[in-house]
Amino acid sequence: MAKRLTKPTINWKEFDKLVPPDQRTNFLAFKAKSDNYLRRVQANPAELPKIDWKKYEAMVPVAGLVEKFKKDYEGLKVPYPVDNLTATIDEQWKTLQPEIKAYCDNAQKEIEIATKELEKIKSLPKFEDITMEMFYDLYPNEALDPVKRPTFWPHDEESQLGYEEKKAKKDAKEPQKKK
Template sequence: MAKRFTKPSINWTELEKRVSPDQKGKFLAFKAKSVSYLRRVEENPSEPPKINWAEYQKLVPVKGLVDKLKSQYDAFKVPVPEDTLSNSVDEQWKSLEPEIKDFCAELQKQIEGANKELARIKALPKFEDMTMEMYAEIFPDQALDPINRPTFWPHDPEDQIGYKPLPKKQEQIAKGNK
């Protein structure tokens, strides 16, 4: 007899925590279908009903017919496909675990860098309180420096003195990156 599942093996509360808000409706629809399927399976008995063959022997006039049906009924087995993929999936998961850990470590480094940048930005004075001198002190590479780096309106690189256009190939690459 095939293994019968009597309860879901899915931790729905943990899975729901990982679902993004815009996918919540689809998740709930999937959960409802899964639960309704499990309930339909649970409504049926795990074993087929027992047949009283002696009663049929008395009622059926054709000799040997009930014995033939009984032997066929007992010999019938519902084919259950073998699980040939679980092992390969487990092997794939084991081979991917180090990559996942490396990826998570790299993301954690990026998160720490972003948090440091956020802390630096939060430590800045409010925009309303900042003067041009303060801005030049904090962001020397971005601040307006009319003596050392004068620019002319509209302050785009291609409108400045000494601008050299990129060769066609590099220009196409630069436009593709935007």
């Protein structure tokens, strides 16, 4: 007989913390299905019910039939899959821990950079209130500077004097003609 699990193997509280808000309904539906399945399994007895074979021997007139059933019943073993992958998975998990930690550290650094950028953006004046001079003071490289870097309308790279198309990209896109 397979062993009966007495406690859940899933830490639902920790799992719940990792679920994004937009996936919450799917997570709750999955948890409800899992709980329902666990309740159905727990409703069944852990051991097979005991059969009173003497009672059946008295009731069945065919000699040897009950003994045959008893022998077959007690000899019946339902195969339970052997867990031979948990050790491999645990080993893989241990080898992945440094990569996961490095990824999390890198992600945390990016979060800090993005948070600083958001704070910087929030500290800016509203779009309606900013002037061209304020924009030039805040972003001197992106602002139009008619004195130091005059440009022609529409002020993009292709519309300026001295612009040359990137021939390497153009040549790479065109297939070579055979002679």
